[in-house]
Every structure is written in structure tokens, then in C-alpha cells.
Amino acid sequence: MKNPLDSLWGTVICGLILTAILYALVKNVLTPGA
Amino acid sequence: MDIGLALARWVHFMAGIMWVGLLYYFNFVQVAALKAATADGSNAGITRHVVPRALFYFRWAAVVTWLAGAALLGDQFVNAFTLSKGMAGIGVGAWLGTIMLFNVWVLIWPNQQKILGLKPATDEQKASARRIAFLTSRANVVLSMPLLFFMAGGWSHRGLFGL
Numbered sequence: 107m108k109n110p111l112d113s114l115w116g117t118v119i120c121g122l123i124l125t126a127i128l129y130a131l132v133k134n135v136l137t138p139g140a
Numbered sequence: 141m142d143i144g145l146a147l148a149r150w151v152h153f154m155a156g157i158m159w160v161g162l163l164y165y166f167n168f169v170q171v172a173a174l175k176a177a178t179a180d181g182s183n184a185g186i187t188r189h190v191v192p193r194a195l196f197y198f199r200w201a202a203v204v205t206w207l208a209g210a211a212l213l214g215d216q217f218v219n220a221f222t223l224s225k226g227m228a229g230i231g232v233g234a235w236l237g238t239i240m241l242f243n244v245w246v247l248i249w250p251n252q253q254k255i256l257g258l259k260p261a262t263d264e265q266k267a268s269a270r271r272i273a274f275l276t277s278r279a280n281v282v283l284s285m286p287l288l289f290f291m292a293g294g295w296s297h298r299g300l301f302g303l
Contacts, residue, residue, distance in 0.1 A: 121284070
């Protein structure tokens, strides 16, 4: 499988996915009472 | 010390723009430019005059950004890094910035020194260093996206997190 970081689009998409995952984690798990 | 916090925020922004700006320059401009320049034999000027200067400001801007960010967190520093007391958003940003700083000084810069000939390395070691530096730099682009999201919205815009 090709490494997504070899392409700029793959890199940007990875960044967007990581942002969404971390946002969900902070909002739903790490922020009490949210 | 409102003036201290204001200065820390100002320095944090300026240095952060320089750091991430140069990171984006490397990834969005220089990688493709060097590939094309190497193909037509005109890469020497970039390698000799541009890359070392860009790397100098890149790695030191990373340090200044982190230190100014730590000063800005002040007495919330521990709460941020332990993701507690409503500081989880900015804390995730702080962790991402810390990982990126580690990547700059431990993975990118030592390998760039081999690539640029500042440290002795065989052709095989240079090829390996080039791949490590490239992938780490790309990983920092990935990390910069949630970093900027949390830095911009984690603390200032608490409503986004239902606080």
C-alpha cells in the first residue's frame, strides 16, 4: 500500500481525519459535562 | 502580568507563523522545486543558499514558539498537559506542538545535516536520512492541522466544546 504522506493530498486528508478524531475525543471524552 | 501574557501571545503567534509557514514552504514548495531543479541540474543554489537559512529559522522558530506557548499557559501549564480542568482542547494542541518540536530537533534536523553534508554520511545513509526527514516533515504537516484547530479554538472558543 502506498504511504499517504508521499502525496500532498494524502497528507492533507490525513490531517483532516486526525483533526476530526481529536476533536471528537476532546468534546466527548476529555471535556466533562459537555 | 497582563502585559507579559500579551507579549507571550504575540511572540507565540509570530514565531508559530514562521515555524509552520516554513514547514508548509518545505512541503508545498521546496520538495517539488528541488525535484525539478535536480532534474535540470539547477539545484545547487537552492541547496547551498536557501535550505540552510530556511532550516535555521525553522528549527529556532520552533523553540521560540514552544517557549512562548509555555509562558502563555502560565499556571495552567500542568492542567493543559494533563488535559484536565477544561484545558483538554488547548492541551491537545500543546501536546501536538511538543511532538512537532521533538520531530524537528530529533528527526528532521539531524537527518538534514547528513543530507546537506554538514555531518559525514555515506550515499546509503543520505538516502535513508532523506526519507526519514521527508516523512517526518510530512507527519508534522499532518499534526499542524489539528494543532492549529486546537490552538485557535481550544481555549478561546470554549463553546465549540460545549463549555
